[in-house]
Structure formats: C-alpha cells, structure tokens
Amino acid sequence: MWVEACGVSDVEEGRPYHVEVNGAQLIIAKVSDNYYALDGICTHEYAELWLGFITDETITCPLHLSQFNLKTGEVISPPAEQPLRTYPVKIEGQRIYIDI
C-alpha cells in the first residue's frame, strides 16, 4: 500500500529524515538523488536512526555505531546483527510515497 510520506524538499542529501507512516517510525534518506526508506529504529537496541549519520550509502547508528546499507538494509558493521527493513519509494510530483 503506497502511503504519502513527505515532500521531496523535506529530505536533505546525506541527512536521515524521520517520518511516521501508519504508526511506524521510518527514515528516508537521499543519496545522489536516490531516495531510500527504511525502519527508523536500530535493530540492536532502541535508537532513533534519524539521529544517525549518513556516509555514502551507509547509515551509522548514533548509539553503538552499527552501520547499515541504506539500499538493502543489511548490516555492514556490528553490534547489530539483524538488517533494517527497507521499503520501496516512488516520487510523484514533489511528494514522496512509501510502499508500506
């Protein structure tokens, strides 16, 4: 189900943007004009990934510095072991939609 999440201009390059969609806490990331949507809570312990840091296609958790691939959600660096769930993104006009 596609759900409108935010505007294109809300998401800055290299900075995770927090959205709440149907009660789920998600992040949207823009990297080289590509948009990615992932779960916004770290799979290690409870940390809000919109407070994390993006480098290239990687997001780093602000709490214990686990790293995840923004495109696939896979763990790049522990202590997290479980990947982040990812969601398809589409742009219509100036709005971002997530298939949740």
Ligand code: FES
């Ligand atoms: S809560 Fe994210 S690495 Fe521990």
